[in-house]
Amino acid sequence: MLSIKNLTVNVNDKQILKGINLEVKAGEIHAIMGPNGSGKSTLSHILSGKAGYIVTGGSVTYQGKDLLEMPPEIRAREGVFLAFQYPVEIPGVSNIYLLKAALNSIRKHHGQPEVDAMDFLTLVKGKVRLLEMDEKFLYRAVNEGFSGGEKKRNEILQMAILEPKLCILDETDSGLDIDALKVVAEGVNSLRSPDRSFVMVTHYQRLLDYIKPDFVHVLAHGQIVRSGGPELALELEEKGYSWLEDNKAA
Amino acid sequence: MTTTTASRYTAEYESIAPILPGQALPWLQRLRTEALEKFSAQGFPSLREEEWRYTNVSAIEKKLFSPSVIRASSHIDTNWLKHYQLIDAWSVVLVDGHFSPALSVLDGLPDSVSVLSMNDALVKYATLLETHLGQAVDNAEHGFIAFNSAWFTDGLFVYIPAKQVLAKPLQVLHIATQADVLATTRTIIIADEIAEVKVIETFVGLDTSYLSAAVTEVFVGANADVTLYKMQCESAKAYHFGGTYVKQARDARFIHHNFAFGGLLARSDIHVDLDFASDCELNGLYLGAKRQHIDNHTRINHLKPQAFSRELYKGVLDDRARGVFQGRVIVDIDAQKTDSQMSNRNLLLSDDAEADTKPQLEIYADDVKCGHGVTVGQLDEKSIFYLQSRCIDEETARNMLTFAFANEMVDKIRIKELHDKVLEQVLVRFPQEGVEKSWL
Numbered sequence: 222m223l224s225i226k227n228l229t230v231n232v233n234d235k236q237i238l239k240g241i242n243l244e245v246k247a248g249e250i251h252a253i254m255g256p257n258g259s260g261k262s263t264l265s266h267i268l269s270g271k272a273g274y275i276v277t278g279g280s281v282t283y284q285g286k287d288l289l290e291m292p293p294e295i296r297a298r299e300g301v302f303l304a305f306q307y308p309v310e311i312p313g314v315s316n317i318y319l320l321k322a323a324l325n326s327i328r329k330h331h332g333q334p335e336v337d338a339m340d341f342l343t344l345v346k347g348k349v350r351l352l353e354m355d356e357k358f359l360y361r362a363v364n365e366g367f368s369g370g371e372k373k374r375n376e377i378l379q380m381a382i383l384e385p386k387l388c389i390l391d392e393t394d395s396g397l398d399i400d401a402l403k404v405v406a407e408g409v410n411s412l413r414s415p416d417r418s419f420v421m422v423t424h425y426q427r428l429l430d431y432i433k434p435d436f437v438h439v440l441a442h443g444q445i446v447r448s449g450g451p452e453l454a455l456e457l458e459e460k461g462y463s464w465l466e467d468n469k470a471a
Numbered sequence: 472m473t474t475t476t477a478s479r480y481t482a483e484y485e486s487i488a489p490i491l492p493g494q495a496l497p498w499l500q501r502l503r504t505e506a507l508e509k510f511s512a513q514g515f516p517s518l519r520e521e522e523w524r525y526t527n528v529s530a531i532e533k534k535l536f537s538p539s540v541i542r543a544s545s546h547i548d549t550n551w552l553k554h555y556q557l558i559d560a561w562s563v564v565l566v567d568g569h570f571s572p573a574l575s576v577l578d579g580l581p582d583s584v585s586v587l588s589m590n591d592a593l594v595k596y597a598t599l600l601e602t603h604l605g606q607a608v609d610n611a612e613h614g615f616i617a618f619n620s621a622w623f624t625d626g627l628f629v630y631i632p633a634k635q636v637l638a639k640p641l642q643v644l645h646i647a648t649q650a651d652v653l654a655t656t657r658t659i660i661i662a663d664e665i666a667e668v669k670v671i672e673t674f675v676g677l678d679t680s681y682l683s684a685a686v687t688e689v690f691v692g693a694n695a696d697v698t699l700y701k702m703q704c705e706s707a708k709a710y711h712f713g714g715t716y717v718k719q720a721r722d723a724r725f726i727h728h729n730f731a732f733g734g735l736l737a738r739s740d741i742h743v744d745l746d747f748a749s750d751c752e753l754n755g756l757y758l759g760a761k762r763q764h765i766d767n768h769t770r771i772n773h774l775k776p777q778a779f780s781r782e783l784y785k786g787v788l789d790d791r792a793r794g795v796f797q798g799r800v801i802v803d804i805d806a807q808k809t810d811s812q813m814s815n816r817n818l819l820l821s822d823d824a825e826a827d828t829k830p831q832l833e834i835y836a837d838d839v840k841c842g843h844g845v846t847v848g849q850l851d852e853k854s855i856f857y858l859q860s861r862c863i864d865e866e867t868a869r870n871m872l873t874f875a876f877a878n879e880m881v882d883k884i885r886i887k888e889l890h891d892k893v894l895e896q897v898l899v900r901f902p903q904e905g906v907e908k909s910w911l
Contacts, residue, residue, distance in 0.1 A: 294863055297862040313876060314871055319861060319863075322861075322862075323862040326864075330862075
């Protein structure tokens with residue numbers, strides 16, 4: 222699904238990622254944990270194609286294709302979805318319009334006809350119920366005036382409707398209370414499937430109580446310093462990040 | 472220079488004067504003579520005038536636009552007109568500055584309501600016109616006003632008697648059909664006490680160079696309600712001056728929506744005088760592209776206490792277009808408890824586009840609530856990336872965001888048919904695939 226090889230990335234002439242290696246197979250959930258400033262967000266931005274990052278070395282291959290060559294919208298149409306840490310408010314553009322435009326862009330990309338209006342509404346309303354959202358949200362402007370929890374839910378709603386192959390969750394649990402986190406996690410879990418992979422970038426171990434990862438990686442100073450199974454997350458919770466950072470520095 | 476070129480118009484005046492309406496009315500002749508003298512002396516406005524410092528109209532002086540002598544309207548393509556003319560409305564069509572009875576639809580108007588061409592009104596309602604024409608604006612204001620007073624060939628007269636509510640909107644379509652034509656019209660709208668009327672002024676023209684110089688005076692009676700929409704879709708080669716001058720009596724409400732989309736050089740004045748506890752709302756949207764120059768000049772005079780005014784003008788400027796917003800709010804010494812807010816927001820889509828914005832508050836009273844704000848910015852890169860990450864290509868993302876910015880103003884239109892027509896014009900500028908109107 223996703224293969225990152227020795228990836229180095231600069232921001233404003235400063236090296237942020239210093240040789241990342243990561244293999245994500247179909248159906249797997251990978252958690253990337255690390256302290257603030259470790260390069261976690263840079264990694265998710267680089268995968269989704271945000272401007273302002275200079276790749277100085279290495280490669281990212283997605284489904285056999287060079288991901289870094291693709292503009293952001295092509296990545297998205299090919300099935301890469303970034304759930305934003307801070308979803309952007311788009312005044313004047315309604316949720317439902319964005320959803321339909323996005324879905325039709327994907328269908329067009331794959332040579333399929335536009336979605337039928339009735340089928341679309343049925344699909345969307347089903348997902349809205351899944352995420353325990355009010356249907357009125359659909360007709361409101363994207364994220365405008367939404368609470369932090371509503372914004373995160375909205376990201377997962379978009380994900381549920383667009384059915385991506387590779388879901389990148391950037392700090393999805395930040396800003397969520399426990400009830401909202403459960404709803405969001407349930408939404409994510411309902412999307413788990415053998416041909417869909419997840420990369421969850423998170424600072425907090427809490428998310429992993431609700432979305433069980435297959436692998437946990439610790440990112441520190443722009444490198445993955447440790448990889449392991451779900452038990453690594455528990456170890457981190459106990460000891461904090463410092464023992465790994467110190468380890469690396471030593 | 473100014474005097475010489477303006478005198479080309481003045482020199483031509485002698486041959487035009489005999490065909491102008493109102494020959495038998497001494498008061499009008501005096502008004503015209505006085506206006507002609509003013510215009511001869513000062514010409515069209517120059518950049519030296521503070522209220523015109525961003526807008527150079529010398530091209531109008533260099534050309535000589537002449538009033539139309541033929542009054543043919545049969546050659547107007549009705550399919551083209553459909554984009555602008557409302558079905559569910561009464562309509563008055565002025566072709567090249569002359570009323571066209573054939574294209575106008577006035578059947579079923581209530582008997583007490585008068586809607587007729589200025590030419591006819593000068594015969595039938597001379598007394599009423601004598602006390603109104605030229606009362607909402609002064610010929611000394613600037614050259615275009617004086618020019619209009621001296622030159623107007625026709626126009627419209629609307630009288631809504633007290634307590635009368637006009638059920639359907641009234642549309643005034645100004646159509647220019649000839650190259651180098653000069654369409655100078657004067658419109659008077661009078662709504663008596665507690666009357667209600669919605670008027671739409673639409674300006675369109677064939678793809679040629681011409682000059683529209685229209686002046687509208689509006690008298691909103693006590694507790695009356697007037698909504699005026701202006702849909703300026705002149706040809707890309709056209710010159711447009713449109714002045715709207717409003718006098719509100721106490722408790723009166725006036726709403727103006729100004730959609731300035733067309734013209735090579737277009738200037739609108741919207742000046743409002745507010746009496747005690749009257750309300751006024753001025754909305755504007757200007758879309759400039761290529762080399763368009765669009766100037767909107769507003770003035771709100773709070774003359775008496777407790778009046779309320781809200782103003783929001785938004786501009787989208789692409790290519791080498793230039794948008795000008797000059798908004799003045801004047802709060803008279805007597806106008807205590809004035810509540811006024813003015814805002815102008817500009818979106819620049821290219822490095823060569825320009826927005827000149829000058830909000831002015833002049834406050835002479837001491838117990839007032841007044842504010843103004845101005846922004847000039849570009850599309851938010853974070854928003855563009857967000858949309859791209861949701862499968863939308865960059866160009867469409869830019870169009871969506873620009874459209875959303877503009878649509879706030881379109882959304883304020885309360886006449887469904889007009890809303891859809893204006894929306895159509897905006898979507899042509901910022902196309903988006905698969906958009907469903909009900910979701911916008």
